[in-house]
Amino acid sequence: MRDMYESAPTMEETTLRDAMSLFATGVTVLTVGGEHAHGMTANAFTSVSLDPPLVLACIAHSAVMHDAIANTKRFGVSIMGADQRDTAKYFADKRRPLGPEQFDAVDWIEGPHSGAPLLNGSLAWLECELVQFYDGGDHTIFVGQVLRSSRGADASALLFYGSSFHQV
16 A cells, blocks of 8 residues: 555645635625724635524724724625625725725625615625634634525525636
8 A cells, every 4th residue: 555645746845825826715895884884805704503593704903894893893795796896996996995985886785683784686685793803823713603595596606716806
């Protein structure tokens, strides 16, 4: 029997960022309304539990969204469709306006449970209340209980893979 390391493929040392760029993820825009209004494209997002309904988002300590969620304690999640690549890029661009003005460039409705902007044309929307947060190195892991979820029309999803957007 061959040693598993003898037949292992050649492995190239890389950074964690480079390695994780090969993990395909969905694309979301996290939003907070009110006095701390802000939006941010995020792919470090996932469901945690169905009962109770929980999701998590990992947000850098240095991100404006970090303090916005920490202060507001409620947030919205818009799951991006393939035709929303420009919207995802917009909310990833640090040169966009801050505050409520950043939402002037997109169509949205106010979430009735969170007060967060929910982006029109998305595949699905969640409204969440912050229930836990954990230190995760240079990020905080925010856990939100889903207060309401809804879905739009079936369409292709926007994915992030290899440091660029794709659709499926």
